[in-house]
Every structure is written in C-alpha cells, then in structure tokens.
Amino acid sequence: MPAQVDGRVDERIQNYTKFWQKDITKDDKADTDNRVDSYTDVVNGYYDGATGLYEFGWARSFHFCRFYKGEAFQAGLARHEHYLAAQMGLRPGMRVLDVGCGVGGPAREIARFADVRIVGLNNNDFQIGRARKYTKQAGLEKQVSFVKGDFMKLSEQFGENSFDAVYAIEATVHAPSFAGVYGEIMKVLRPGGVFGVYEWVMTDAWDPSIPSHKDVARRIEIGNGIPEMRPLQQAREAMREVGFTVEHEEDLADRPDDVPWYYPLEGDIMKAQTAWDLLTVWRSSWSGRIVTHYGLWFIEQLGVVPKGTWEVGETLKIAGDALVDSGKTKLFTPMYLAVCRKPETH
Structure with a gap:
C-alpha cells in the first residue's frame, strides 16, 4: 500500500x-x-x-482517567499516569517497555515522574513519527525512545528477560487475545519484573445475550479500532493463565467519584x-x-x-x-x- x-x-x-x-x-x-x-x-x-x-x-495522552472536583483535564491525565507508575513501584534507572505507546504522552510523563528509561512500542508509523518529534521537543530523547513492532511478537523483537517493567495504558484491548499479548509481556520481563495495565473491558454487569449490551460493545469497537470487546473476567484469567501473580487489581471507574x-x-x-x-x-x-x-x-x-x-x-x-x-x-x-x-x- x-x-x-x-x-x-x-x-x-x-x-x-x-x-x-x-x-x-x-x-x-x-x-x-x-x-x-x-x-x-x-x-x-x-x-x-x-x-x-x-x-x-x-x-x-490517549486515555481516560479519574477526576477530582476542580481538577484540570491535563492534570487528571498526568495523575493517572503517576498512579500507575507508583502502583508498579517504578524506580530510577529501570528499563521499562510501554506497549502501545501512542504518540508518547504517558511515556514522557512517566519518564519524568519516575526517572526511568522507556522504550515505546507501536506498530503505526504515523504515531511513531509524532512521538519522536514531541520527545525531541521535550529534550527527552536520551531517556525515551520509540520502535516499531507487533506486541504479539515482543520476545522475537526484544528477547526474553529484557525489561525490568512493562506497562500498557488502554492499548492491549487491540490485541487479538489477552492471553497472547500478556504471554509476550511475561516473556520479555525479567524474573521478578512487574507488569501494570489499564485495560478496556466490559464489566461483570455486561451480558452479551442482552441485545442492548451487545450493541453498546459493538459501538465501542467501531469507534475505537477494537477487533473485539471482552469481559473483565477474561483479562483477569488470562493474566493468571500465562503465569503472572496478580498483586493488585481494581476498577478505578467504580470509585464513587x-x-x-x-x-x-x-x-x-x-x-x-x-x-x-x-x-x-x-x-x-x-x-x-x-x-x-x-x-x-x-x-x-x-x-x-x-x-x-x-x-x-x-x-x-x-x-x-x-x-x-x-x-x-x-x-x-x-x-x-x-x-x-x-x-x-x-
């Protein structure tokens, strides 16, 4: 093409x-x-x-977040990224992989916040070009870099045990299966490494046998480039299936904000x-x-x-x-x- x-x-x-x-x-x-x-x-x-x-x-930063009363939109986005980094326990000097990095907004923010080195992975040339441009403007080229790749082939691209930590922010929903992409993340993490994710899922209240429930999932898919929306339980099971120990989980959208x-x-x-x-x-x-x-x-x-x-x-x-x-x-x-x-x- x-x-x-x-x-x-x-x-x-x-x-x-x-x-x-x-x-x-x-x-x-x-x-x-x-x-x-x-x-x-x-x-x-x-x-x-x-x-x-x-x-x-x-x-x-192509993601949603929680908001405090009176909090500026951009501040809420940054705090959401900081919260993930804090929950993961990111420390200065760690080598971190951002799976599905968009134009690099979260990578730049987390690099500054946690003083880590980040590799952003993306399979879209247009986004990679913009990510590199914005990162150069921010003076972070030595700390944040971007590569083209398929998140279903991470171990093939990076080798096993390559990263101290991996995160994904509203990106792995685009994968053909949760187990497939989580399994690849498991491979590239060093033993004892941490994986943090904000995942797009249908909640336990969702029932695909109800036409209105199925319809809303389809509308989310077509408007967000998602092959298939899946239930939360499927994500949870996939993490354990590939061998992860789930240390913390919560639906932040369920907080009484x-x-x-x-x-x-x-x-x-x-x-x-x-x-x-x-x-x-x-x-x-x-x-x-x-x-x-x-x-x-x-x-x-x-x-x-x-x-x-x-x-x-x-x-x-x-x-x-x-x-x-x-x-x-x-x-x-x-x-x-x-x-x-x-x-x-x-």
Whole structure:
C-alpha cells in the first residue's frame, strides 16, 4: 500500500469501516473473527485516521482517567499516569517497555515522574513519527525512545528477560487475545519484573445475550479500532493463565467519584472543571460536533487530511456516545487496573 510521507496509508483509512457491518446490530461472529485475524489493519487504519483527531480533541495522552472536583483535564491525565507508575513501584534507572505507546504522552510523563528509561512500542508509523518529534521537543530523547513492532511478537523483537517493567495504558484491548499479548509481556520481563495495565473491558454487569449490551460493545469497537470487546473476567484469567501473580487489581471507574471519568465526552460545558477545559468539553457538544463534522469534511476535500479521515471521525461520535452510555450503566470500564509480577523462578 502506498504511504504518505508521514507514514499514513490512505487505503487503510478508507477501508477501516468495512470491517463492520453498515448496520452494526447485524455484526456477527464471522465479522468479529475477521477483525481479530486482521487486527493490524484494523488498528492501523483507525489510528492513521484518528490520531490527529485525538490530539486536537483530547490530548497527547490517549486515555481516560479519574477526576477530582476542580481538577484540570491535563492534570487528571498526568495523575493517572503517576498512579500507575507508583502502583508498579517504578524506580530510577529501570528499563521499562510501554506497549502501545501512542504518540508518547504517558511515556514522557512517566519518564519524568519516575526517572526511568522507556522504550515505546507501536506498530503505526504515523504515531511513531509524532512521538519522536514531541520527545525531541521535550529534550527527552536520551531517556525515551520509540520502535516499531507487533506486541504479539515482543520476545522475537526484544528477547526474553529484557525489561525490568512493562506497562500498557488502554492499548492491549487491540490485541487479538489477552492471553497472547500478556504471554509476550511475561516473556520479555525479567524474573521478578512487574507488569501494570489499564485495560478496556466490559464489566461483570455486561451480558452479551442482552441485545442492548451487545450493541453498546459493538459501538465501542467501531469507534475505537477494537477487533473485539471482552469481559473483565477474561483479562483477569488470562493474566493468571500465562503465569503472572496478580498483586493488585481494581476498577478505578467504580470509585464513587463526584466527577465521572466520561464527563468530557458528555459535551456539557457547564461541567468543565476549569476554564481551560471548556474547549475540550465543547468539542463533544452538539455545536462542537457540527463544526468538526463539516470542518473535517471540508479539509479532507482540500487534501489537508487523507481520504477516509472524515469517516473515521464519524465513528468517533458513535464511540463517544457508547462510552458515555456504558459508563453511566457501568457496563464498561476503560481503567481496570492490574499490577502483576513475574515469579522469580519463572
């Protein structure tokens, strides 16, 4: 496939929505299996189209977080990253792998916070290019680096027992199976090493036999480049299946917070925690969506963004609504936290 100079591939972006039925309520097991088998194309097609939209509408850290009352949006994101590093017990000088690093926002923040050396892994050329650019601007090139690779082949790329710690922030949900990616993480960790993850899962309240429950999972998938949403129990079992000792686990979305994690997606500017956050929240409002809808279509016609970007942008609206719906009903969490240890004798 011919690629643009920045690494994006037009054909991948244009083909992204074809992995789902036009009427996603008719999406079946064959469609899911096809996405799982083609997970690299699904994920790359999505991020080629969505990365710029994420940076414009969210931040350079592509994840959710808890919010304190009155806390700025960017501060909440950073605190979420610090919390993971603290729970993992990261210490200065550790060699750490970031699995599915996006454009490197968390890697840069955690490197500063914990004084560790981080290797960010990504299979998307466009994101890697942006991650390197932002890291150079931050003066962190000697501490944070980025490589292209498949997180289902970590041991092949890095060798076994290569890292003191590994983390993944809302990334391993893109893998064709939890056991497959967790097993690879286990291999590259040294004995006694730690793995920390914020995982996207459907909660124990989710029942796929209920049509509305299945529908919300499908809407999350198409709007976030996910081959298949899976239940929390499957993630927990996969960690133990590959040999990890789970030292701590909790669903941070289940904490009784006054400000819900999904509030920026509701589009209610009255809920913005600080004046600086008004624009972030406005982008999800009805007027913000209209501006994005027509603005993105227009710049695509001008060739400013690759063809297919507008269509990927439309799926982000589906995702935003589904995340709010499933967040309110507690059918979904983007922050099932697990901190796992590789046995010393493994």
